[in-house]
Amino acid sequence: MKKLRPLLLIIVCLFFALFVSAQHKIVVFQTDFGLKDGAVSAMKGVAMGVSTDLKLFDLTHEIPAYNIWEAAYRLQQTAQYWPAGTVFVSVVDPGVGSERKSVVLKTKSDHFFVTPDNGTLTLVAQSLGIDTIREIDESKNRLKNSNESYTFHGRDVYAYTGARLAAGVIAFEEVGPQLPNKVVAINYQQAVFENGIIKGNIPILDIQYGNVWTNIDKKTFDKLALNYGDSLHVVVFYNKQKMYEGVLPYTTTFSAVRIGNPLCYVNSLLNVSFALNQQNFSEKYKVYSGPEWNVEVSKYKHQ
Amino acid sequence: MKKLRPLLLIIVCLFFALFVSAQHKIVVFQTDFGLKDGAVSAMKGVAMGVSTDLKLFDLTHEIPAYNIWEAAYRLQQTAQYWPAGTVFVSVVDPGVGSERKSVVLKTKSDHFFVTPDNGTLTLVAQSLGIDTIREIDESKNRLKNSNESYTFHGRDVYAYTGARLAAGVIAFEEVGPQLPNKVVAINYQQAVFENGIIKGNIPILDIQYGNVWTNIDKKTFDKLALNYGDSLHVVVFYNKQKMYEGVLPYTTTFSAVRIGNPLCYVNSLLNVSFALNQQNFSEKYKVYSGPEWNVEVSKYKHQ
């Protein structure tokens, strides 16, 4: 068998090559750049320049300009559905060029988030848990020859660093120095049950359909002990001001009520939500979303 | 050579690994979700969780909300250009949670369509032919831990099943039980020639330019025996009501007429179409598309 040793070595190398090419190397991009210009494409070009083995995907590039809250929400909404090891590059960065830190968060779920630490990490830090945060060392992790440009960190720092991390060109430790396990967080009403009422927040709309999504999870909601067919008393506030009040049946399907009628359901993220069957709840009742939009719900008792 | 046998086995395995990685494993997604939120990204994350070897593409996510007809049209417009074996996942699903069936259609062209059977399959079933239809067995083909969620079958059932089928995790037979070779179909005017007149439907607009596309194919159109330079008498109806009448020259290029002038041409799908050179026919003449929009065309005879 002696003569076979070099061959075996070669074969082991081949297996290794196959194995490496089977690592997933996924990068998911999110920005507020839109898709009308070349910014997102330039970011992807930089990533392909790092390694053509990377698999590049989009979360969304239609985050409203400068809306850090929505960026935070979209990451939380989707990260859990991507395999462990996925690298998210999120660039909603009204403070580009100012003192906010550029970081990579590794969560306990083994997802990576490359982003300015400006509130974008508020929700994934809570829901997925902080394993480690590192500040990006731009002296090492910055696209070559990009130093004269001050304003496109998304391409020169975030896409470049995210690609190098996903491709295994750098280990996580090589991102830069470790920071304390704390992110810049946006303040909002968490879901709490007290005296028969659940308080919560409206983090986002299901914008395509105008459905209203709260942050009240099913476990908290179950404390109201509603059965399908029961009704929910709903009050919506913008800061302290009442904006909507109504009584909604709790159903499993939109078609359980007539077209245009309101209903309450548990959405695909297992959060309590309000909708009109085949119409737009948000537009009809002027109910929108963000840290300032709060809700109180309780079981409706027939008189 | 005896000693080489294990080596040969290893090499055969390597070839097999290369071969498998060379299968195309293409999934093409279509929805009415838009790209502003995380829904499409969550579907793709689920698919990557099934197999990171998959190649994920988009048809469009801008189908107008609940517009099953347009979903049907877009599948027919594009499926023929994708390689055999491609798996399409189409989710326009106003009846989510109701009694419509979740199915996979295998066409005679060896394309697969994973979708609610709600009319979405109307046109590909006709043009590509039905080979087999199977109902998705959700007891086996549903994302783990998704049972408490009632409203995002696109992610939990359709993306998951389409990905497993494309990746070879399940064979087509494992989708679920076979159904009769019949899909839920939307009624519309097929292209017919009678007494010198062709009747047909306006299935869709070339929305970016405002061109009007009929379902009159070139073979049927040739029965009018028009030559380039001849003119066509066109009448458009919404249900039975006349909406437009005109005489259009039959040309091969838009620039054959002056800017803003109407023309008739055979489009890229070989269907008879109407346009204005560098302007918007649909907007100018208020001609739109759908099962209710019909057309009659005949050869224009100079008086």
Add this chain to the structure above:
Amino acid sequence: MKKLRPLLLIIVCLFFALFVSAQHKIVVFQTDFGLKDGAVSAMKGVAMGVSTDLKLFDLTHEIPAYNIWEAAYRLQQTAQYWPAGTVFVSVVDPGVGSERKSVVLKTKSDHFFVTPDNGTLTLVAQSLGIDTIREIDESKNRLKNSNESYTFHGRDVYAYTGARLAAGVIAFEEVGPQLPNKVVAINYQQAVFENGIIKGNIPILDIQYGNVWTNIDKKTFDKLALNYGDSLHVVVFYNKQKMYEGVLPYTTTFSAVRIGNPLCYVNSLLNVSFALNQQNFSEKYKVYSGPEWNVEVSKYKHQ
């Protein structure tokens, strides 16, 4: 070692197979089709039909209809960030069916551009340099069975040829006959310094934020010898008509001025640009972009 030769041969073949699959095979698409219909998807399906090893990306499909200038700009903005060998397929083609030539430009940077030669190549030909131009020989490089269709060269000629070139199905020489090293070019004001004033053009807006980007590069701009904190005198013209005049501080960050205040900065392409901090300069001052929009800038001298 004799007996091992066939094995070695096999192993060399395997290495070769791995190597080939490691070539980058990138195609980047740009059109004015939008993403609401199936046109872009049909183009990608055709490319996948050529080779499923291709990696397909998008520059943008939101070029305003028929806007060749913007197509030219987006290519210049992004091509440099993609690896050498990348094949760009750009289809903004108001003259489809007329006499414009279908070409492939190979630049000195080793990027390839597959497009109608209608002005689309104006800027990359200048910035990346012309290596060779070939006219596409449609008798060889056209999707099979597409000859009856006259209007979708994007799919039948450009996507098909670009995919074959990127996949190595054809060598660059097989695209078709070589043409003189000259492209159809759109006329515009290049950046020039004269008597203390720089004249230039506004090729594009940073549309998502309303920032105004000029074509004045940093090297030319440095002739004004401005330091950060100095101010710039800016005049904007539409053809010869003055549309805006102002004095803007020259800063490295948007947050150096108050929200809503104007500033001048060097953008991510190292071009002089104008913006309002967190507001829309273009909308507020009705300043837009294109070959007709010119600018004169000089150092502002306090009285």
